[in-house]
Amino acid sequence: MFSNKYNVDGRLVVITGGSQGLGFALAKNLYLKGANVIIISRTKTKLLNCVEEIKKLSQKEGQFVDYVAADLSKYEECERVYEYLVSKKLLPDDLICCAGIAYPQKFAKIPISKIDEGIDINYKTVVYFVHAMLPLITERVREQHLVLCSSVIASYAFYGYSQYAPMKAAVKAFGDCMRHELLPYGVNVHTVFPGNFESEGYAQENLTKPALTKEIEGASPAISAEKCAEIVVNSLQNGSLYIYTDFIGWVLGSFSLGLNPREWWFAQIFLSFIGSLVGRLVDLYHEHLIRRQSREEAKQK
Numbered sequence: 001m002f003s004n005k006y007n008v009d010g011r012l013v014v015i016t017g018g019s020q021g022l023g024f025a026l027a028k029n030l031y032l033k034g035a036n037v038i039i040i041s042r043t044k045t046k047l048l049n050c051v052e053e054i055k056k057l058s059q060k061e062g063q064f065v066d067y068v069a070a071d072l073s074k075y076e077e078c079e080r081v082y083e084y085l086v087s088k089k090l091l092p093d094d095l096i097c098c099a100g101i102a103y104p105q106k107f108a109k110i111p112i113s114k115i116d117e118g119i120d121i122n123y124k125t126v127v128y129f130v131h132a133m134l135p136l137i138t139e140r141v142r143e144q145h146l147v148l149c150s151s152v153i154a155s156y157a158f159y160g161y162s163q164y165a166p167m168k169a170a171v172k173a174f175g176d177c178m179r180h181e182l183l184p185y186g187v188n189v190h191t192v193f194p195g196n197f198e199s200e201g202y203a204q205e206n207l208t209k210p211a212l213t214k215e216i217e218g219a220s221p222a223i224s225a226e227k228c229a230e231i232v233v234n235s236l237q238n239g240s241l242y243i244y245t246d247f248i249g250w251v252l253g254s255f256s257l258g259l260n261p262r263e264w265w266f267a268q269i270f271l272s273f274i275g276s277l278v279g280r281l282v283d284l285y286h287e288h289l290i291r292r293q294s295r296e297e298a299k300q301k
């Protein structure tokens with residue numbers, strides 16, 4: 001119906017988790033390309049600093065940047081964002097959901113509060129926020145982009161990510177449902193499957209991340225948040241529905257194609273064949289690492 005390409009200039013983009021990491025990098029990237037942006041997160045002081053920094057990148061007269069401080073894991077706060085937009089007569093063109101958190105640790109060592117936090121921040125901020133925004137999204141048929149942040153972990157869940165991987169798989173599934181349901185309204189639903197990138201959240205998660213988890217995910221060296229944002233925006237401009245930010249993420253996504261959106265048809269189909277042949281061997285290698293570690297731990301006792 002509408003082009004699935006993304007023309008940034010003059011659009012109004014609302015970014016959740018926009019006060020740091022990927023969300024903030026995306027806000028700066030899009031603002032530099034002429035978009036108007038509204039960033040949302042819980043901490044007002046951080047948001048105020050971000051707005052000041054973004055303003056310095058202004059490209060033209062009247063370009064707009066604003067913030068809303070809200071905890072989007074609470075539905076009333078999502079409704080407050082909706083009311084703010086309506087009261088200011090702001091109709092977003094695009095929504096980017098970046099809020100997320102990981103607490104990598106052996107499951108037995110994860111307090112229930114961290115499991116709740118994983119559900120709240122990775123999942124509820126997405127479904128509650130999109131639900132509250134629906135009246136604006138479905139108001140009339142027009143080109144819109146809904147961008148959800150999942151993770152490579154949704155293609156391959158492994159040791160240490162029990163608090164996080166299920167939520168990112170849920171975000172992927174939610175995006176797939178929305179791609180169908182919002183199609184009649186001109187909404188392109190894009191799901192991002194980032195590999196590791198540097199951010200405040202990434203630094204925090206590394207404090208609890210087991211050595212084995214670090215070893216397995218070493219295949220995805222952290223890139224800068226700015227680089228990650230640039231890849232995401234380029235992919236949006238190319239019309240990609242599933243967006244990968246590094247090679248290993250693209251390979252793992254190709255290994256699990258199923259009925260998913262795909263590009264480079266032959267390359268990805270070839271890889272999905274390779275994946276069905278050798279994928280289990282990769283996992284068996286990781287099982288070997290786990291057994292080796294538990295033997296070493298047993299020796300030390």
Ligand SMILES: NC(=O)C1=CN([C@@H]2O[C@H](COP(=O)(O)OP(=O)(O)OC[C@H]3O[C@@H](n4cnc5c(N)ncnc54)[C@H](OP(=O)(O)O)[C@@H]3O)[C@@H](O)[C@H]2O)C=CC1
Nearest residue numbers: 017019020021022041042043071072099100196197199201
């Ligand atoms: N960094 C990485 O290696 C990877 C990250 N990802 C995903 O990419 C996304 C961005 O990651 P990253 O930049 O590292 O994240 P950060 O942890 O650095 O930033 C998270 C942002 O979300 C906001 N936020 C947290 N909770 C809420 C809430 N309840 N309501 C509103 N805003 C909230 C935070 O601000 P405040 O605390 O003030 O609310 C902050 O702005 C996340 O979804 C993450 O899971 C995926 C793959 C790899």
Ligand SMILES: CCCCCCCCCCCCCCCC(=O)[C@@H](N)CO
Nearest residue numbers: 102151152153195196216217219220282
């Ligand atoms: C031939 C194929 C070999 C495959 C080897 C498997 C390697 C797995 C790499 C997965 C990297 C996961 C990065 C995302 C982590 C994330 O989301 C957190 N950092 C959250 O912030």
